[in-house]
Amino acid sequence: MKLLIKNGRLIDPSQGLDGVGDLTIEDGKIAGIALHAAPQRGGRAKNSPSDARREVSSPDDLRIIDARGMVVMPGLIDMHVHLREPGYEHKETIRTGTMAAIRGGVTTVCCMPNTFPVNDNASVTEFIKRKAAEEGFCTVLPIGAITKGQKGEELAEIGTMTKEGCIAFSDDGNPVMNSLIMRRALEYSQAFNVPILSHSEDLSLSRGGVMNEGLLSLTLGLTGSPAEAEQIMIFRDIVLAELTGGVLHIAHVSTERSVEIVRHAKERGVRITAETCPHYFTLTEEAVRGYDTNAKVNPPLRTARDVEAIIRGLRDGTIDVITTDHAPHHKDEKMREFDEAPSGISGLETALALSLKLVEKGDLTLGQLVEKMAQNPARILGTEKGTLRVGADADVVVVDTAREFLVDPDSFISKGKNTPFRGWTLKGAPVFTIVGGVVYEW
Amino acid sequence: MSKELMNKKDLERALTRMAHEIIEKNKGISNLCLIGIQRGGVHLARRLAAKIGSIEQKDIPVGSLDIAFYRDDLNIRKQQPIVRKTDIPFEVNDLKIVLVDDVLFTGRSIRSAMDALMDIGRPAAIQLAVLIDRGHRELPIKADYVGKNIPTSLSETVEVQMEEEGLDDRVILKKMDAGGEKGAQ
Amino acid sequence: MRGERKVLSSKDLLGIKELSREEITLVLDTAAGFKDILGRDIKKVPTLRGKTTVNLFFEPSTRTRTSFELAAKRLSTDVINFSVPTSSVVKGESLVDTALTVQALGADFIVIRHASSGVPHLLARHLHASVINAGDGTNEHPTQALLDAFTIREKKGRIAGLTVAIVGDIMHSRVAKSNIYCLKTLGADVRLIGPPTLIPRNLRETGVAIFHNMEDGLKGADVLIMLRIQMERQGKGFFPSTEEYAKNWGLTPERLSRAKEDVIVMHPGPMNRGIEIVSEIADGPKSVILEQVTNGIAVRMSVMYLLSGVKR
Numbered sequence: 025m026k027l028l029i030k031n032g033r034l035i036d037p038s039q040g041l042d043g044v045g046d047l048t049i050e051d052g053k054i055a056g057i058a059l060h061a062a063p064q065r066g067g068r069a070k071n072s073p074s075d076a077r078r079e080v081s082s083p084d085d086l087r088i089i090d091a092r093g094m095v096v097m098p099g100l101i102d103m104h105v106h107l108r109e110p111g112y113e114h115k116e117t118i119r120t121g122t123m124a125a126i127r128g129g130v131t132t133v134c135c136m137p138n139t140f141p142v143n144d145n146a147s148v149t150e151f152i153k154r155k156a157a158e159e160g161f162c163t164v165l166p167i168g169a170i171t172k173g174q175k176g177e178e179l180a181e182i183g184t185m186t187k188e189g190c191i192a193f194s195d196d197g198n199p200v201m202n203s204l205i206m207r208r209a210l211e212y213s214q215a216f217n218v219p220i221l222s223h224s225e226d227l228s229l230s231r232g233g234v235m236n237e238g239l240l241s242l243t244l245g246l247t248g249s250p251a252e253a254e255q256i257m258i259f260r261d262i263v264l265a266e267l268t269g270g271v272l273h274i275a276h277v278s279t280e281r282s283v284e285i286v287r288h289a290k291e292r293g294v295r296i297t298a299e300t301c302p303h304y305f306t307l308t309e310e311a312v313r314g315y316d317t318n319a320k321v322n323p324p325l326r327t328a329r330d331v332e333a334i335i336r337g338l339r340d341g342t343i344d345v346i347t348t349d350h351a352p353h354h355k356d357e358k359m360r361e362f363d364e365a366p367s368g369i370s371g372l373e374t375a376l377a378l379s380l381k382l383v384e385k386g387d388l389t390l391g392q393l394v395e396k397m398a399q400n401p402a403r404i405l406g407t408e409k410g411t412l413r414v415g416a417d418a419d420v421v422v423v424d425t426a427r428e429f430l431v432d433p434d435s436f437i438s439k440g441k442n443t444p445f446r447g448w449t450l451k452g453a454p455v456f457t458i459v460g461g462v463v464y465e466w
Numbered sequence: 467m468s469k470e471l472m473n474k475k476d477l478e479r480a481l482t483r484m485a486h487e488i489i490e491k492n493k494g495i496s497n498l499c500l501i502g503i504q505r506g507g508v509h510l511a512r513r514l515a516a517k518i519g520s521i522e523q524k525d526i527p528v529g530s531l532d533i534a535f536y537r538d539d540l541n542i543r544k545q546q547p548i549v550r551k552t553d554i555p556f557e558v559n560d561l562k563i564v565l566v567d568d569v570l571f572t573g574r575s576i577r578s579a580m581d582a583l584m585d586i587g588r589p590a591a592i593q594l595a596v597l598i599d600r601g602h603r604e605l606p607i608k609a610d611y612v613g614k615n616i617p618t619s620l621s622e623t624v625e626v627q628m629e630e631e632g633l634d635d636r637v638i639l640k641k642m643d644a645g646g647e648k649g650a651q
Numbered sequence: 652m653r654g655e656r657k658v659l660s661s662k663d664l665l666g667i668k669e670l671s672r673e674e675i676t677l678v679l680d681t682a683a684g685f686k687d688i689l690g691r692d693i694k695k696v697p698t699l700r701g702k703t704t705v706n707l708f709f710e711p712s713t714r715t716r717t718s719f720e721l722a723a724k725r726l727s728t729d730v731i732n733f734s735v736p737t738s739s740v741v742k743g744e745s746l747v748d749t750a751l752t753v754q755a756l757g758a759d760f761i762v763i764r765h766a767s768s769g770v771p772h773l774l775a776r777h778l779h780a781s782v783i784n785a786g787d788g789t790n791e792h793p794t795q796a797l798l799d800a801f802t803i804r805e806k807k808g809r810i811a812g813l814t815v816a817i818v819g820d821i822m823h824s825r826v827a828k829s830n831i832y833c834l835k836t837l838g839a840d841v842r843l844i845g846p847p848t849l850i851p852r853n854l855r856e857t858g859v860a861i862f863h864n865m866e867d868g869l870k871g872a873d874v875l876i877m878l879r880i881q882m883e884r885q886g887k888g889f890f891p892s893t894e895e896y897a898k899n900w901g902l903t904p905e906r907l908s909r910a911k912e913d914v915i916v917m918h919p920g921p922m923n924r925g926i927e928i929v930s931e932i933a934d935g936p937k938s939v940i941l942e943q944v945t946n947g948i949a950v951r952m953s954v955m956y957l958l959s960g961v962k963r
Contacts, residue, residue: 239853243668245768245790245825315769359747361767363788532684535696535956546960548657549684585693 032091036412049418052461099131099419101401104347111140116352119159124438128372129454131419137169138197144169144180146188165191186216194221210270219271224257251279274298278323280333299345302378317365319444352440370440377450422456472637480613485517499527504550506568529554536578558587568626570596573607663775663782666791667832682953700727705758722951781958796829798950811838819878844868872910
């Protein structure tokens with residue numbers, strides 16, 4: 025089965041590619057790229073470095089997609105998603121989560137280990153991989169727990185889990201509070217060439233906090249979690265990464281000083297990467313006024329200054345990746361006292377459009393967006409995806425950047441309807457998501 | 467569209483006559499007081515009290531009564547009535563009270579006023595003085611003292627304007643438009 | 652009757668933050684009418700006859716609950732008291748379910764007190780009954796602030812331009828917060844007095860003056876609102892002992908003399924005599940503490956009366 029996507033704007037920073045052209049897919053792999061010649065006076069037609077024009081031979085085995093006016097980019101790689109299975113299937117399953125992912129243009133999902141049981145051993149990893157192969161709609165790469173039960177006391181069997189298929193390790197949901205254990209994790213993981221994804225939060229400072237600490241939390245009578253709880257831990261994690269030479273990736277950066285700390289470390293040459301999520305560059309703590317539990321998330325929504333700093337961090341490369349931290353919860357769980365409601369935003373179906381807003385505002389180029397959402401995650405995880413190179417897996421998304429839609433969580437594919445963006449009108453949605461050559465149309 | 471029913475002089479004469487009637491019927495003013503119903507009856511009660519006082523050369527107690535809490539139409543009104551002052555600086559037990567209101571219409575305001583008075587104390591008797599009786603009673607209520615009887619239709623409204631409120635003394639008849647609210651007057 | 656349009660804009664009373672200056676004034680003006688009624692032999696009006704009020708108190712409170720109960724009864728509503736240990740909430744029923752059940756039983760007013768901030772807001776979203784906040788976590792206690800404002804206005808004739816000092820544990824007091832919003836909206840100058848550990852620094856951003864020295868803070872004050880020191884705070888490092896607290900921030904006649912001659916002293920109750928306030932002052936001529944209690948019923952009647960008039 026051949027697939028020809030023609031007339032779209034092909035964007036692939038891994039090849040320095042940005043131009044209108046045709047993409048062919050065959051047997052689940054990218055087969056060819058041909059840029060359309062740009063009419064120039066006396067000049068040669070511009071071609072891509074990997075130009076290999078294949079003739080369309082048998083028309084009946086061919087599907088043609090006209091992507092005129094649309095953007096064709098590598099399928100997005102979301103390296104921070106909670107699929108909730110095994111154990112919390114009322115919130116989400118591998119099936120519904122991956123379906124929501126492809127709806128959002130995501131073709132590879134890395135799922136966090138805070139399931140029940142925790143993914144801290146090979147048999148749970150194997151379960152996840154098998155379920156994903158049977159019921160999943162996209163590639164699922166499990167993230168294993170750093171410590172047994174995510175308790176922060178003893179290292180989990182990182183080596184065995186890597187062999188079974190874990191792509192990275194994190195105790196996400198929890199930090200590794202004990203610095204010695206974190207040091208060991210950063211040392212030990214190097215034997216297996218896997219990154220440590222750190223949920224950086226000093227629990228002794230953030231204890232009881234349900235929103236950002238500040239005048240607003242005081243006004244609303246809610247216990248606040250100070251920005252310093254994140255900053256202290258990021259700094260500690262970076263210092264340990266420097267000490268050990270381990271591969272560190274900082275999850276969900278949310279504050280101004282956090283960005284500064286990461287920036288300085290990178291300037292000193294430390295091997296770290298960092299991610300942020302759309303809610304941290306779109307909303308402030310004001311979204312909590314009125315006690316909307318859909319705006320309750322950890323790390324919490326911060327101030328306008330922090331939002332600006334996050335956007336600057338994305339622009340200058342301090343922040344490498346945009347993920348969703350997709351955290352679906354059951355409606356009943358969120359319909360509770362603000363103090364008691366679980367934290368989390370169901371983000372897979374809004375992330376692309378919210379990120380495209382940055383492109384529209386001029387904060388990022390489209391190429392940078394693809395870097396943050398496909399190319400860099402692939403590089404950090406050590407997979408060959410996130411690219412449109414000939415021979416790569418045919419994970420492609422065709423996006424209509426002008427298509428407007430109303431955010432209606434009740435019609436989300438994800439079981440998680442918990443989003444603070446309900447009622448927003450957003451622009452930019454996938455029209456075709458292609459996973460390994462299999463086409464889904466929206 | 468409005469029509470003047472009484473001018474300043476007419477009002478003055480009516481009040482003078484009513485003052486005399488009150489004194490005559492009660493054979494003097496002993497044990498008597500006037501209480502004006504908010505809002506329209508308050509100024510009238512004071513004027514009547516002044517006239518009675520000058521005729522008898524003796525002051526008569528005057529008070530004002532708000533009936534917002536005793537209305538029977540709270541659930542159906544378009545807007546909630548404003549609560550005004552109830553100021554009755556004397557004991558009402560065993561006193562004869564002349565309730566004063568500007569316009570007597572369905573009679574419901576008067577019923578509310580009587581309920582309120584009963585909760586305040588136990589008057590010896592209650593009489594009713596109104597400047598205008600416009601008919602259309604919905605309850606068995608009758609005024610003892612009437613300034614002027616004016617037959618009206620339900621699509622009309624009677625408005626009493628007074629100097630104390632910054633307007634010239636007069637009574638006018640207005641034709642209501644379709645959106646007017648029917649309320650006890 | 653010519654009607655002037657004066658209504659509340661929401662079917663619920665969730666906090667002072669949600670009220671405009673006009674709405675606060677409307678509540679206070681209407682309360683004056685109800686206070687008259689409380690002075691009569693028959694302390695009752697038929698105004699809300701047939702309506703049902705449910706007191707949903709998840710935190711123990713005799714005085715506030717009794718005040719609401721009396722207010723509801725004086726308006727002729729039927730009253731049901733629903734206190735947590737005896738209810739199905741303990742059996743695991745969710746908060747929203749409990750409230751919906753109560754509404755299905757015919758409640759027109761639900762008065763709620765809960766330890767978690769934002770609970771009245773959650774219920775108001777799901778109910779068409781009127782939700783009245785009787786205290787939520789460390790967020791607000793709006794009817795307390797309204798009755799305090801009513802008391803001040805009655806005694807002083809106005810609120811704008813007055814200097815009002817609030818003394819005590821501001822940090823954990825929803826009463827303090829509601830009072831700060833209310834008094835500032837009505838134009839008073841607000842001062843906070845207490846130990847640094849009990850007054851959050853960010854409050855300076857809201858335009859109130861903060862004093863840690865009581866004598867300085869009381870100078871020239873027109874009104875004092877004394878807050879109760881909660882004994883549970885003592886072991887947690889906020890102040891070393893109640894004795895030391897009383898020595899530095901307890902209201903004594905000597906300290907009181909720093910305020911204006913005609914100062915009035917208020918306290919939301921219950922008082923810790925000898926700690927935040929001495930008996931001589933609590934029972935003295937400048938104290939209006941007992942009047943606050945009476946005014947509380949009038950103000951709560953006013954709130955219920957006005958909420959009942961809001962069209963859904």
